[in-house]
Amino acid sequence: xxxxxxxxxxxxxxxxxxxxxxxxxxxxxxxxxxxxxxxxxxxxxxxxxxxxxxxxxxxxxxxxxxxxxxxxxxxxxxxxxxxxxxxxxxxxxxxxxxxxxxxxxxxxxxxxxxxxxxxxxxxxxxxxxxxxxxxxxxxxxxxxxxxxxxxxxxxxxxxxxxxxxxxxxxxxxxxxxxxxxxxxxxxxxxxxxxxxxxxxxxxxxxxxxxxxxxxxxxxxxxxxxxxxxxxxxxxxxxxxxxxxxxxxxxxxxxxxxxxxxxxxxxxxxxxxxxxxxx
Numbered sequence: 001x002x003x004x005x006x007x008x009x010x011x012x013x014x015x016x017x018x019x020x021x022x023x024x025x026x027x028x029x030x031x032x033x034x035x036x037x038x039x040x041x042x043x044x045x046x047x048x049x050x051x052x053x054x055x056x057x058x059x060x061x062x063x064x065x066x067x068x069x070x071x072x073x074x075x076x077x078x079x080x081x082x083x084x085x086x087x088x089x090x091x092x093x094x095x096x097x098x099x100x101x102x103x104x105x106x107x108x109x110x111x112x113x114x115x116x117x118x119x120x121x122x123x124x125x126x127x128x129x130x131x132x133x134x135x136x137x138x139x140x141x142x143x144x145x146x147x148x149x150x151x152x153x154x155x156x157x158x159x160x161x162x163x164x165x166x167x168x169x170x171x172x173x174x175x176x177x178x179x180x181x182x183x184x185x186x187x188x189x190x191x192x193x194x195x196x197x198x199x200x201x202x203x204x205x206x207x208x209x210x211x212x213x214x215x216x217x218x219x220x221x222x223x224x225x226x227x228x229x230x231x232x233x234x235x236x237x238x239x240x241x242x243x244x245x246x247x248x249x250x251x252x253x254x255x256x257x258x259x260x261x262x263x264x265x266x267x268x269x270x271x272x273x274x275x276x277x278x
Contacts, residue, residue: 034238035228039085039112042141042169043269045216046223053227060169061089064140067212067271068167072096074135077159079124079152080142084112091116102127125151129159139168144191149199153206157276166208166274171220172196177266185261188254196268203274212273220269221262225255 032041036053044056045063070076070090074097078087081101091099091114099117102124103109109119122128124139124146137156139146146152156166173195179186186193203210228235232252239248261267 033083034242035235039083040089041082041085043171043220043224046219046227051223051227053224056224058089061086061140064138064167064169064271065090065093067214067273068136068138069165069273070094070097070136074098075133076100076136076138077102077127077129077134079127079137079139079156080145081109081112081119082140082142083108084114084117084119086140087117088112088114100129125155127155127159129155131158132161134159135161135164137164137166139170141169141171143168143170143199144172144194147192149192149194149202150206153202153208157207160276162276164276166272168199168270168272168274170194170199170272171267171269172199174265174268177261181264181266182261183257184250185254185257185267188250189258196270199270199272203272207277208274209277210272210274212271214271215268216271217262217267217269221267222259225259228252228255 033039036057038054038057040054040057040061042057042060044050044053045060046056047059050056050059064086070093072094074094076090076097076099078090078099079102081087081103084101084103087099087101091097101109101112101117101119102122103119104121104123106121109121113119120128124142125148137160139152143149143152153166160166171189171191173182173193175195175197182189200210200213228251236248239251258267
């Protein structure tokens with residue numbers, strides 16, 4: 001049984017330092033692994049064809065890879081690489097490209113280590129990469145943790161080649177929703193609550209041009225919640241085999257509120273593609 005102190009979770013959520021994020025993922029990533037049976041940590045890109053967690057998560061990687069214009073013979077940086085499942089997925093599609101995973105969480109890097117790509121234990125705000133050397137900088141559901149976001153964007157601009165592309169798949173708020181609007185996900189959404197406007201303004205002020213901005217929240221939040229509600233009995237059994245009922249109850253209530261917030265347009269999920277302003 002994995003023991004989680006609720007006070008620790010609250011402190012990690014309120015402070016949201018890099019160390020707090022590491023501790024949070026070390027404690028809660030296994031919840032998603034247990035619920036999905038896989039090692040991808042994204043919410044998934046859901047539709048009628050991709051209607052289970054693993055399928056939806058792979059579809060998220062596939063769609064984000066296409067959005068990022070992945071192809072062979074590229075040098076690609078995945079920042080905030082989680083358990084490295086996305087890089088393994090992309091590398092299988094583009095074996096002649098070279099992938100580098102960046103993660104501040106050493107435990108996750110060790111777990112996902114592969115002979116097919118490099119892994120670097122580093123922060124998103126100080127990338128140990130040569131200037132003007134990278135074809136693609138990708139942040140799949142990780143940039144919401146980067147603090148301050150400006151430094152990550154500045155570093156991305158520095159390391160990208162002249163024709164390079166920065167892409168982010170990022171959960172965001174719409175405007176400035178109140179505590180009443182977001183309810184408990186104000187606290188359980190354990191990341192920076194960047195708004196659409198904030199992210200876009202920071203990109204522009206950091207010297208990027210946004211060439212594509214797609215909102216996919218309708219294919220993320222509600223279908224994920226619906227799947228959990230429809231399969232809660234079995235998923236609950238799996239989660240309770242490793243965690244206390246407290247964890248499952250918080251997860252359940254958070255998902256319900258997440259769906260409500262999405263349908264009320266308080267939260268969104270963006271695909272952003274950017275190039276350095278010429």
